[in-house]
């Protein structure tokens with residue numbers, strides 16, 4: 001790993017070095033560099049179509065599923081190149097969980113949603129599965145609301161509850177990194193605030209990367225912020241600096257609502 005030293009400090013979870021990404025002929029990411037810190041929350045902000053979701057999907061190789069998508073440069077997790085030939089993508093996606101914009105629980109019981117991943121990874125013992133269900137739902141701050149309804153279909157809960165069930169499902173396989181693409185944009189303010197609180201509780205144990213269109217949310221919950229514009233990262237810094245003392249005029253214009 002000759003590149004390890006170049007981009008990875010001890011506290012780097014995800015390293016991005018000179019990444020270009022193409023969908024066919026269209027260049028969606030341009031020479032992106034970043035250092036996503038372990039145990040912190042990193043927010044991606046920027047106008048629609050600037051490449052936030054594209055970047056996020058690189059981290060668990062979801063873009064592999066897109067025909068015609070080509071990635072150049074280096075992306076490392078814990079120092080290892082995740083695009084190397086011998087990488088086990090299934091294992092990568094276990095370590096790097098993802099939560100989407102609209103809650104997408106399976107049409108199964110809450111219990112089956114949470115045990116789905118653990119069962120695939122070979123855990124059969126009922127007590128062990130029960131333990132995982134309780135721990136995951138507690139970490140996702142939804143245990144009290146569902147503990148007497150574990151057999152109920154996950155789709156019968158409210159949107160905010162479903163999103164927390166999805167977060168619990170992600171946690172059940174013990175990831176190191178959680179990617180969230182606008183996880184609260186379909187939720188009401190109370191559910192949003194429940195999720196923000198829960199993220200704050202998770203952040204020391206997990207590295208979290210969250211895409212959000214909500215500036216207040218980025219400012220409230222994240223430690224680092226990256227501002228994207230037409231496929232480039234214009235500025236990445238501690239969140240407080242991005243919002244109080246942006247270095248680039250384009251960042252300032254965006255966060256003060258002058259465009260986007």
Ligand SMILES: Nc1ncnc2c1ncn2[C@@H]1O[C@H](COP(=O)(O)OP(=O)(O)OP(=O)(O)O)[C@@H](O)[C@H]1O
Nearest residue numbers: 023026028046047048049050051052053054055066
């Ligand atoms: N599968 C795809 N095939 C071709 N082009 C794509 C694909 N996915 C995204 N793009 C293009 O790449 C660019 C970046 O898209 P991306 O979805 O990453 O933006 P975004 O910042 O997440 O936007 P939004 O805030 O609207 O979600 C856009 O121009 C988009 O049209």
Ligand SMILES: [Mg+2]
Nearest residue numbers: 052053054181
């Ligand atoms: Mg997006």
